[in-house]
Amino acid sequence: EEFDMLMNIHLKGVFFLTQALLPLINDSGRIINVSSGLARFSVPGSSAYAMMKGGVEVFTRYLAKELAGRRITANTVAPGAIATDFNGGHVRDDAEINRVVAGMTALGRAGVADDVGPMIASLLSDDNRWVNAQRIEVSGGMNI
Template identity: 90%
Template sequence: MTNSTRPIALVTGGSRGLGRNTAFNLARKGIDVVITYRSRADEAKAAVAEIEAAGGRAAALELDAGAVPTFPAFVAALKQTLQSTWQRNRFDFLVNNAGTGLRKTVAETTEEEFDALMNIHLKGVFFLTQALLPLINDGGRIINISSGLARFAVPGSSAYAMMKGGIEVFTRYLAKELGPRGITANTVAPGAIATDFNGGHVRDDADINRMVASVTALGRAGVPDDIGPMIASLLSDDNRWVNAQRIEVSGGMNI
C-alpha cells in the first residue's frame, strides 16, 4: 500500500500523551496521521518525526480546540494540508482527543473554569466535528475520548466528568445520524493514566498512583501504551461493526 492510498486519521491533541501514543500506533497499523497541537510546535514536530520513523506520513496543524470561531480557518488549513501532502480532499478517521483537566470540588469550581472545560471538551468537540463532517469519507470512523469518571465519581472531578458524560450522549447521536453514510462513532473511556495530563498527578503523585492501583483489578495505573493500541485496533476493519458504544479501557477500575 502506498502512502497515497493509506487511510488518514486526524488526532486532536496528538502532540503529547494519549494523543501522541494513538498517532504512533495508528502509523504502525498503516494509517497516516494529521495531529493538532495547541502551542508546543516543538512537541508536534517531534511527534511527526516519530510517526515518519515508524513508516507513516504525518503533518501537524495548530488548533485551539476550545475556540469555535477559529475552526473555519483550521478546516481551510486542513484542506490545504491534505492536498499538498496526500493529494487528497478528505480523510477517514477523526479522533477527538484534545483536552485539559481540572481538579476542584463543586464548591470550588468557578464559572470561568467551567466554561473553559465546556469549550474544549463539549462545545468544541461538537462544532469541530460538525465542521469536519464534509471532509470525512463515507465509511469513515469517529472516536471521541471520554473518561472512566463519567461512570464512577471521584471528588474534585465533577465539571470535567459532566463534559465527558455529554460526549458519550453526543457519540450515540453521531452514530445514528451518520449511519446512512456508513460512518461509525464510538467513545473510548480511559481510566486513570500516568501522563502529564492534569498536572501529571497520576504519574507523579505516589499516593494517587497507589490509590489508583488499589481500586484497579489489574493492580496498577494505566500508561499511554495501554490506550493508543486499543484505539488503533478499534479503527481497523476488524471492528467495522462496533458502533455507538462506550468502551472503557481502565484495567477494571472501580468495578
C-alpha cells in the same frame, strides 16, 4: 471562568470540530471520541469535567445514528486513570496517588498511554467495522 474553559475544550470543542470535519470524513469512516472513567464513577471535585465527558458519550451515540446513512461509525473510548500530564501529572508523578489508583484497579496499576492507543487503533481498523455507538472503557478494571 474555569467551567467555561472546560466546556469549550471538552464539549463544545468536540461538537464543533466534528461539525467542521464531517464533510472531510469518507463514507464508512470512523469517529472516536474520548471520555473518561469519571463518567461512570464519581470522584468529588470532578463533576463539571465528568458531566462534559458524559455529554461526549451521548453526542457519540447520536452521531452513530445520524451518520448511519454514510456508514460512519462513532464510538467513545473512556480511559481510566492514566499516568500522563493530565491533571498536572498527579497519577504519574505522585507516588501516593499512583498507589491509590493501582489499588482501585483490577489489574493492579495505573494505566499508561500505550494501554489506550491500541484500543483506538483497533476501532479504526476495518476488523471493527461493526462496532458502533459503544462506550469502551480502557481502565484495567478501575472501580469494578
